[in-house]
Amino acid sequence: MIVTINGAAHEVADGTTVAQAVRTLTTATTGVAVAVNDEVVTRSSWETTALGDRDRVEVLTAVQGG
């Protein structure tokens, strides 16, 4: 299936979890937050939340700003 991670399309195996998607970008688990299709997925649910085809995953962190 295809999922979008921070705007880039990725071919991933069925059953891929949010945690696996995050690990394509970083090994950090603090200072990072995830939304799937504009809904927050709390860190405690990353391992147990499976992605679906065409899901949009956003992995955010804090940067310098205003």
Added chain:
Amino acid sequence: MDELIIAGEKFSSRLIMGTGGAPSLEVLDQALAASGTELTTVAMRRLDPGARGSVLDVLRRRDIKVLPNTAGCFTAGEAVLTARLAREALGTNWVKLEVISDERTLLPDPIETFDAAERLVADGFVVLPYIGDDPALARRLEQVGCAAVMPLGAPIGSGLGIRNPHNIELIVEAAAVPVILDAGIGTASDAALAMELGCDAVLLATAVTRAQRPELMASAMRAAVAAGRQARQAGRIPRRRYAEASSPTTP
């Protein structure tokens, strides 16, 4: 002790720094230290695997409380999601609510800001909304439970100072929550004026981070905020049309 209190939390510094615009994390670190700030904004963006160092490490080392903003959001929905992501990533329910209307002016959208403020307060956030210098909107945001109001002095990054001091005074007079002058500060006298007008704190970033010598400007801003606060508390003399001699006029 003349402390700034926001949502029950005490700060001895009335200068809130933003972290935007610094040429490097090292320069930012020195400027933050010189400013004496205890509360500092950050933005939420897509994680860049190539990024080296994090602004969060700088803030942690300096023991500065992080205030995530919703910069870049154009709608209430985007701002609410960004605030929730910030809460998840940073473990804070504080948010500087910023919903802009267009890229050219970066002026805050009052309708979307109010909508987002209501939703975030209901969701348990400590909401500090960035708004225009509008006394009516400031009052409405306080009524829905915002922990402070943050009127602009002038557009973000413009360095134009406080364009409508009268409106800032009107906001201050009516507010029971802290008023934080946010955006538009260009130099130290602007920050001092904000405090003289009765603001409880000043939030600035660009004026320091893009100054030729950020650390020195941070130090100037710290002094200006403290001086303006003291002048406000001391009570300035009334303005007069003509001179009033301060020396005896008879020999």
